[in-house]
Amino acid sequence: MGNVNIIIDGKKVRVREGSTILEAAEAGGITIPTFCNIKGLLPTGVCRVCVVEVQGSKTLVGSCHTPATEGMLVFTRTPRVVATRKVIVELMLTGHSGDCVNDPNAENCKLHNLASDYEVGAPRFNVKTPRFYPAEESNPYVRRDLSKCILCRKCVKACQDLARKNVLSIGYRGFRSKVVSGFDEALTTEACRDCLICIEHCPTGALAKPVQIRV
Numbered sequence: 001m002g003n004v005n006i007i008i009d010g011k012k013v014r015v016r017e018g019s020t021i022l023e024a025a026e027a028g029g030i031t032i033p034t035f036c037n038i039k040g041l042l043p044t045g046v047c048r049v050c051v052v053e054v055q056g057s058k059t060l061v062g063s064c065h066t067p068a069t070e071g072m073l074v075f076t077r078t079p080r081v082v083a084t085r086k087v088i089v090e091l092m093l094t095g096h097s098g099d100c101v102n103d104p105n106a107e108n109c110k111l112h113n114l115a116s117d118y119e120v121g122a123p124r125f126n127v128k129t130p131r132f133y134p135a136e137e138s139n140p141y142v143r144r145d146l147s148k149c150i151l152c153r154k155c156v157k158a159c160q161d162l163a164r165k166n167v168l169s170i171g172y173r174g175f176r177s178k179v180v181s182g183f184d185e186a187l188t189t190e191a192c193r194d195c196l197i198c199i200e201h202c203p204t205g206a207l208a209k210p211v212q213i214r215v
């Protein structure tokens with residue numbers, strides 16, 4: 001397999017053929033935000049926050065699943081890209097309830113960090129069916145607060161493809177979609193013990209270590 005040369009934000013980057021734009025940007029030291037991508041695993045392209053402009057393309061493309069091709073011209077921070085990311089973040093904030101500023105389980109909420117970087121304030125959208133779930137504390141290893149979940153599916157992918165445990169999946173449809181264990185059962189210690197890989201990958205604090213086992 002050969003290499004391809006592309007230009008991202010004016011910078012020449014050479015990557016292996018088959019690399020995505022996101023991987024090429026990383027290789028070139030250019031940061032593109034993403035919530036759903038896990039390095040080394042196949043992309044899911046669900047969060048859309050990694051969109052970029054490619055010369056010749058009428059629409060923005062997801063950088064995590066679009067292959068870099070020879071001579072491609074990519075722009076990662078044009079006004080159109082920034083405006084689109086802001087709306088995506090705002091939509092995510094609409095379904096992400098809870099006070100991350102005061103909640104010790106959400107001290108590293110990447111959604112709020114990105115909202116701050118892009119100067120996205122309180123969301124303007126109203127949801128007819130607000131997604132509220134009480135926090136679950138029954139598992140001694142994982143605390144679930146799905147009101148903070150943005151359905152990026154990273155935990156599901158990490159559980160299935162990295163830990164190879166298949167404990168988590170997405171259940172229901174539309175506004176009722178949520179991360180479930182089994183047939184939407186409590187996260188028992190029989191199903192889920194202490195690999196903690198879902199917590200490591202969750203960008204929002206929806207999955208976190210219970211306070212007593214934090215180190």
Ligand code: SF4
Pocket residue numbers: 148149150151152153154155156179201202203204205206207
């Ligand atoms: S629990 Fe976390 S990692 Fe899983 S889908 Fe929700 S936000 Fe993403």
